[in-house]
Amino acid sequence: DTAVSQTPKYLVTQMGNDKSIKCEQNLGHDTMYWYKQDSKKFLKIMFSYNNKELIINETVPNRFSPKSPDKAHLNLHINSLELGDSAVYFCASSQGFDRPSQHFGDGTRLSIL
Amino acid sequence: AQSVTQPDIHITVSEGASLELRCNYSYGATPYLFWYVQSPGQGLQLLLKYFSGDTLVQGIKGFEAEFKRSQSSFNLRKPSVHWSDAAEYFCAVGATYNTDKLIFGTGTRLQVFP
Numbered sequence: 001d002t003a004v005s006q007t008p009k010y011l012v013t014q015m016g017n018d019k020s021i022k023c024e025q026n027l028g029h030d031t032m033y034w035y036k037q038d039s040k041k042f043l044k045i046m047f048s049y050n051n052k053e054l055i056i057n058e059t060v061p062n063r064f065s066p067k068s069p070d071k072a073h074l075n076l077h078i079n080s081l082e083l084g085d086s087a088v089y090f091c092a093s094s095q096g097f098d099r100p101s102q103h104f105g106d107g108t109r110l111s112i113l
Numbered sequence: 114a115q116s117v118t119q120p121d122i123h124i125t126v127s128e129g130a131s132l133e134l135r136c137n138y139s140y141g142a143t144p145y146l147f148w149y150v151q152s153p154g155q156g157l158q159l160l161l162k163y164f165s166g167d168t169l170v171q172g173i174k175g176f177e178a179e180f181k182r183s184q185s186s187f188n189l190r191k192p193s194v195h196w197s198d199a200a201e202y203f204c205a206v207g208a209t210y211n212t213d214k215l216i217f218g219t220g221t222r223l224q225v226f227p
Contacts, residue, residue, distance in 0.1 A: 043220075
């Protein structure tokens, strides 16, 4: 049983399109995250949600809009995709402040043509 | 502001040799410290973590790490490397007041020769 699952695993699309990445965790965690890993493998947090409430928004362009319908899901919608959005996007979850170990999904590789 | 430095971008070792991956952090108080491993095409897997207490922590896959406050370091070690250990290794630091946010180092790529 996959703990943190993301779909799709690969996403190839053209500049200007709108796309979504879905994330689900079955660990019962309260907090979920989105990270971006660039071509040099650098990982940077984008957002975190705790119980469906936005906690962290790391100066990400407003073309990126996370949505958390419930605490087990955190989806990422991206409008007007740009070449610089090409990266691997990772979803993660944790129990929260008192148990901060984060569990990661396998990533979604987004390629913009 | 917190920061994490992994000085070695790429390390190559022979199978069976010992390994030490370096990690230095910058933070005013005692941080939460983590090591993650990323195999090609995979997500990050937690190897071990340090929150408090014993400064030598044991993790999965035979890895251990030692927190040294005086050196602001949290180096990862393994006495005998296996070919399957070839991967990218990331050190991360979380602030104790807001552990939602992890700051990652730039990673060290480990290559293992038979």
